[in-house]
């Protein structure tokens with residue numbers, strides 16, 4: 001993992017001191033809310049329905065056990081004993097008092113964390129594959145590059161007042177687990193024919209009101225040019241992105257309105273100039289230096305097959321479901337990557353209690369090299385677990401409601417906080433997630449349905465990624481009533497696609513039945529259990545689902 | 554009318570360059586040195602400290618010796634600022650003038666037509682229509698770093714204290730400050746900068762020294778390490 | 783999302799309103815009460831009827847903003863029910879009671 005050096009500590013401490021001063025000036029009345037708001041937002045502090053909300057950056061979703069423990073401690077001391085993991089791999093506290101925020105930030109700084117750039121029209125927390133550094137299918141660990149981007153984008157003087165927020169994502173496998181193509185810039189680490197590392201560069205993805213899948217503007221960018229190229233994109237966007245309309249200000253609109261070919265030309269022209277200045281070439285020893293922080297842990301050699309693991313599978317159905325759904329292939333034989341589900345049946349997606357955070361921290365120390373990841377699906381990940389240890393790990397997870405074997409299944413629902421917390425919401429999302437989770441919760445039903453992602457947003461900002469859910473639900477406000485629109489066929493992986501609206505929305509008490517109808521229609525029409533929901537929708541189109549929901553036209 | 558460039562200013566400007574050659578400073582790629590200010594700040598003789606003056610420059614409020622030329626007005630005798638378009642349209646007729654010329658570049662306005670004539674202007678005024686509009690941040694960097702502009706770059710518009718340290722790192726060296734709270738804070742000595750930087754910029758208007766082994770880590774030269782604590 | 787603190791003060795439609803805001807120091811939902819203070823409980827709120835009374839209550843809200851007591855005071859529609867006041871919009875009902883999905887954190891509405 002990356003470790004702060006003196007400079008990083010100075011940097012974050014200076015920033016905390018600065019914000020502490022601003023909070024004090026606000027509380028004393030020296031700053032009005034209008035003056036204070038942009039300042040607090042730069043430090044991740046929002047005002048939501050019930051209280052302030054503090055959004056803490058978890059860079060590329062990587063946490064140490066120690067950091068997780070600190071989050072638990074903050075949850076207990078300053079919040080109400082829990083936190084919410086978000087689709088941006090961050091953590092939100094829902095109840096901090098403004099007067100306590102400087103103390104919280106100081107606590108965070110002591111474990112090398114901060115809340116910078118989790119809001120505002122700047123470069124936000126850089127996300128990555130939550131299996132990075134462990135996945136069997138990755139070209140190399142993408143996190144060193146994410147870290148380089150994180151550093152470079154921190155309080156960037158030129159790019160802190162962009163037309164709109166800006167999201168970067170770095171992955172390193174063909175299989176996209178991080179929804180890379182829904183980002184403003186997506187980078188896919190790859191090797192060229194000569195075996196050199198570089199990036200395929202995607203620009204202009206985004207969700208919100210006008211969802212778009214990113215376009216590839218470069219097939220191979222040498223790794224040393226990473227920052228130069230990103231700077232070129234940022235500059236074109238900063239100068240030309242629309243500022244007249246908040247809903248048209250993301251780079252996706254610029255790409256769309258300018259045309260991919262022309263925007264690519266502009267980016268390449270700017271890139272050529274940036275190269276000439278020769279300020280931003282990434283020195284190889286700097287890449288190596290950062291990479292060293294992410295060196296693969298030394299794992300004891302193990303045979304690929306674990307007797308203990310197989311025996312536990314033979315023994316218990318729940319464990320088998322867990323092993324099949326929540327354990328993914330690790331680079332090292334005899335190890336697995338464990339998804340710790342924050343989606344208990346009927347629970348609140350992404351919420352974890354302080355106690356659960358501590359359990360995960362303990363388990364990470366015991367079984368996973370002290371490493372934890374946060375996934376954009378709002379689960380936690382223990383990246384380096386020996387198969388031999390799985391039964392013991394499972395038992396402890398189960399004791400704390402963390403062992404639901406549903407990763408990737410219908411109850412692994414993404415839901416934004418919605419109207420239960422969020423000041424921007426039109427409708428609740430969590431209650432709908434809970435209802436659906438209960439409806440589909442039986443292990444048999446989930447297994448029968450197979451891979452299916454339901455994603456729910458409480459408003460068009462789409463924090464719940466509904467556009468790219470196989471089934472997406474969007475809450476809207478219809479004359480004071482919460483109504484949910486259903487989209488079908490979205491996808492967030494390498495086959496990324498925006499779902500299509502299937503028809504008029506459903507009220508709170510109807511939407512559960514409607515989703516069941518969609519799922520039943522799929523089960524009836526699929527070619528077999530091998531054809532998953534997404535494949536079936538792609539083959540069948542909307543028609544049969546429309547008919548099932550609204551009757552034949 | 555052209556005020557002579559004060560010799561002391563030239564020396565100061567060279568100090569700016571020298572600082573990067575101090576022991577312990579990061580080796581600068583040859584190119585980026587070219588981007589440092591080679592031309593001293595033009596400091597017309599009329600410029601003087603004035604607590605009520607509109608400009609924040611040289612760490613103090615100063616009078617403004619420049620006149621913004623109104624749309625229907627003839628270009629005046631003294632140092633005059635013209636909107637970019639008008640400058641381009643009238644530049645041939647301005648050749649006989651002795652007084653310095655400044656150009657107002659709107660946020661997001663392209664520099665390409667100005668560049669060939671950049672040597673004729675000693676001031677570029679960049680507009681920030683809203684504090685949240687960062688387009689002129691890019692323009693400032695392009696002027697300094699790509700086009701080697703050594704004159705004064707002035708920020709005007711919604712100039713607030715929290716953006717000023719960032720503007721300065723992008724190459725802005727004077728600020729037309731109207732906001733009363735910002736004026737008060739500046740007068741009180743506030744400068745809300747986190748004096749640790751993670752980006753190489755080719756033209757920061759302040760002294761920055763290398764910090765640690767990283768290629769781009771910098772800290773403000775006058776900021777001792779413990780400044781923040 | 784970077785967004786307005788609150789949705790713009792909802793257009794009031796019902797006959798009765800109260801003025802609400804979030805307390806500056808901790809963000810907790812509060813209501814202007816009849817003594818001119820701010821209570822965490824909806825049922826303590828000063829219920830106003832008619833444009834004039836609402837204006838006076840809003841003026842008190844603005845004064846509290848200026849005095850660093852609350853962050854943005856705005857009016858909401860309420861209805862008197864047998865067991866007390868009820869905020870009419872779902873959003874305001876949730877603000878009054880706490881997140882609907884966490885009964886353990888439910889806020890007392892007061893007598």
Ligand code: SF4
Nearest residue numbers: 416422425458459463
């Ligand atoms: S999607 Fe809307 S309701 Fe949900 S968290 Fe984002 S802004 Fe709030």
